[in-house]
Amino acid sequence: xxxxxxxxxxxxxxxxxxxxxxxxxxxxxxxxxxxxxxxxxxxxxxxxxxxxxxxxxxxxxxxxxxxxxxxxxxxxxxxxxxxxxxxxxxxxxxxxxxxxxxxx
Amino acid sequence: xxxxxxxxxxxxxxxxxxxxxxxxxxxxxxxxxxxxxxxxxxxxxxxxxxxxxxxxxxxxxxxxxxxxxxxxxxxxxxxxxxxxxxxxxxxxxxxxxxxxxxxxxxxxxxxxxxxxxxx
Numbered sequence: 001x002x003x004x005x006x007x008x009x010x011x012x013x014x015x016x017x018x019x020x021x022x023x024x025x026x027x028x029x030x031x032x033x034x035x036x037x038x039x040x041x042x043x044x045x046x047x048x049x050x051x052x053x054x055x056x057x058x059x060x061x062x063x064x065x066x067x068x069x070x071x072x073x074x075x076x077x078x079x080x081x082x083x084x085x086x087x088x089x090x091x092x093x094x095x096x097x098x099x100x101x102x103x104x
Numbered sequence: 105x106x107x108x109x110x111x112x113x114x115x116x117x118x119x120x121x122x123x124x125x126x127x128x129x130x131x132x133x134x135x136x137x138x139x140x141x142x143x144x145x146x147x148x149x150x151x152x153x154x155x156x157x158x159x160x161x162x163x164x165x166x167x168x169x170x171x172x173x174x175x176x177x178x179x180x181x182x183x184x185x186x187x188x189x190x191x192x193x194x195x196x197x198x199x200x201x202x203x204x205x206x207x208x209x210x211x212x213x214x215x216x217x218x219x220x221x222x223x
Contacts, residue, residue: 029208041194041214091209091212092162092207093149094146094148
């Protein structure tokens with residue numbers, strides 16, 4: 001039921017790029033992305049809707065392939081503040097999570 | 105300020121002692137959900153509610169009860185807690201997604217979390 005994310009974990013140096021993938025076994029109308037810092041609540045990053053509409057964070061981008069039921073989150077020129085666990089979601093159901101650590 | 109509040113934030117209890125974790129939102133959201141988070145397992149949905157008096161099971165409902173008597177409140181009840189319910193719990197609320205299919209939601213707003221330990 002849960003969307004599957006890959007990779008499970010990523011380690012980066014500041015300034016490097018990363019891609020997080022999300023794959024669902026069910027048809028998707030929308031894909032949501034959240035970031036969670038350790039011990040805190042998840043925070044909304046962006047939502048992608050069927051048909052191409054997208055709203056959310058200015059510095060992080062994402063794609064949504066409706067036919068393949070997949071989405072990817074692109075983190076470019078990573079900053080220390082990007083560290084955390086990233087979740088994709090279909091609204092109420094969340095993916096398995098990807099832990100991202102950015103080091104100086 | 106728009107927010108979701110949960111209480112208590114931390115709770116240590118013993119097996120079998122009934123407890124309630126409260127959740128309240130002030131954004132007039134139709135949807136409210138409960139999740140538990142365990143290491144390596146992500147956020148797993150316990151129950152959700154689409155509106156007052158409308159609730160449904162999520163992926164891990166066993167051992168939990170919910171009610172939605174008012175739009176703003178969605179308490180989580182553990183009638184007889186067991187150690188395997190030790191976890192970090194989050195409540196969340198959202199609007200429905202305009203033009204979307206049933207059970208599609210807009211941005212989820214999360215409460216600060218409740219860390220529950222059952223001894």
